Amino acid sequence: MLKLGLIGKGISRSQSARLHVLLGRMCGMDVTYDYLDSDVIKDFDLIKQLTTCAETGYAGVNVTHPYKTSARKLITPRKRLPEALGSVNTVVFREDGWRGDNTDFVGFMRGYQKQFGDAKPGTVLQMGAGGVGLATAFGLRGLGADKILIHDKDAARGEELVATLAAANANAAFVGEDDLSDAVRASDGLINCTPVGMNQYPGCPFDTDLFGGQKWVFDAVYTPVQTAFLRAAAKSGIDVMTGFELFFFQGIEAFEVFSGAEIDADAARDEYFNAYPEALTG
Numbered sequence: 001m002l003k004l005g006l007i008g009k010g011i012s013r014s015q016s017a018r019l020h021v022l023l024g025r026m027c028g029m030d031v032t033y034d035y036l037d038s039d040v041i042k043d044f045d046l047i048k049q050l051t052t053c054a055e056t057g058y059a060g061v062n063v064t065h066p067y068k069t070s071a072r073k074l075i076t077p078r079k080r081l082p083e084a085l086g087s088v089n090t091v092v093f094r095e096d097g098w099r100g101d102n103t104d105f106v107g108f109m110r111g112y113q114k115q116f117g118d119a120k121p122g123t124v125l126q127m128g129a130g131g132v133g134l135a136t137a138f139g140l141r142g143l144g145a146d147k148i149l150i151h152d153k154d155a156a157r158g159e160e161l162v163a164t165l166a167a168a169n170a171n172a173a174f175v176g177e178d179d180l181s182d183a184v185r186a187s188d189g190l191i192n193c194t195p196v197g198m199n200q201y202p203g204c205p206f207d208t209d210l211f212g213g214q215k216w217v218f219d220a221v222y223t224p225v226q227t228a229f230l231r232a233a234a235k236s237g238i239d240v241m242t243g244f245e246l247f248f249f250q251g252i253e254a255f256e257v258f259s260g261a262e263i264d265a266d267a268a269r270d271e272y273f274n275a276y277p278e279a280l281t282g
Helices: 016-026 046-055 068-074 103-116 131-143 155-167 177-186 228-235 243-259 265-275
Strands: 002-008 031-037 060-063 090-094 097-101 123-127 147-151 172-174 189-192 216-219 239-241
Touching: 002 016, 002 046, 002 243, 016 031, 016 243, 016 265, 046 068, 046 090, 060 243, 068 097, 090 243, 097 243, 103 131, 103 216, 103 239, 103 243, 123 131, 123 177, 131 147, 131 155, 147 155, 147 177, 155 172, 216 228, 216 243, 228 239, 243 265
Parallel strands: 002 031, 002 060, 123 147, 123 189, 147 172, 189 216, 216 239
Antiparallel strands: 060 090, 090 097
């Protein structure tokens, strides 16, 4: 039995359980995956919950909003985690201590390479500097982006991410509202790491009249999979990467960390879509 879970706030709609159970089944493992929602746990405390999980047989847990940064401060990072990446989304409980990882940034890189091959990201404008934006920005750094432009309505948060990237020797700059249109036009890639486009927050985060010269786009939103942003980009002849790719590859990375197994991503994709065909559309 491989006992796993997800710690977060308002996580009832997460699809993580079905992915991890499916991956376990592919590996001949009996997997359970519990939702540990701070909205329904009385007197929730992150360190207390992690300790309870460690003491009650969990092999590990995923951690999501709003606890990724707090978890990073409590847990020894795995070697592959960049020192400046101040959040974890995966915690493994071992006899010699807890280990933290961020499979979002690795998952983004794997998704990008699956979709676009060896093509370099070039100059990329990213909307959103929150938790997923931190991971994708470090993914861009890992992929060798020429320049990472960050825009966030909260300018202080955007500037903080730029400073974090600069400390990690990435070429990054903040883009304010006045310069946003020029930045969109000048970018090779566009990324949405805001909630805009989700079923409950419909719309497109970019001015679609500025589309046409870019090479690729990515939307972290995956409910729905085909967002207004991605549809407009595809209509303009731009290659697209859906948010499902991030969800899928970060999940595979996390399961491999939890279980020690190696997952055939292509086979897992076929199995997942056969079991959950609605995932194609969100």
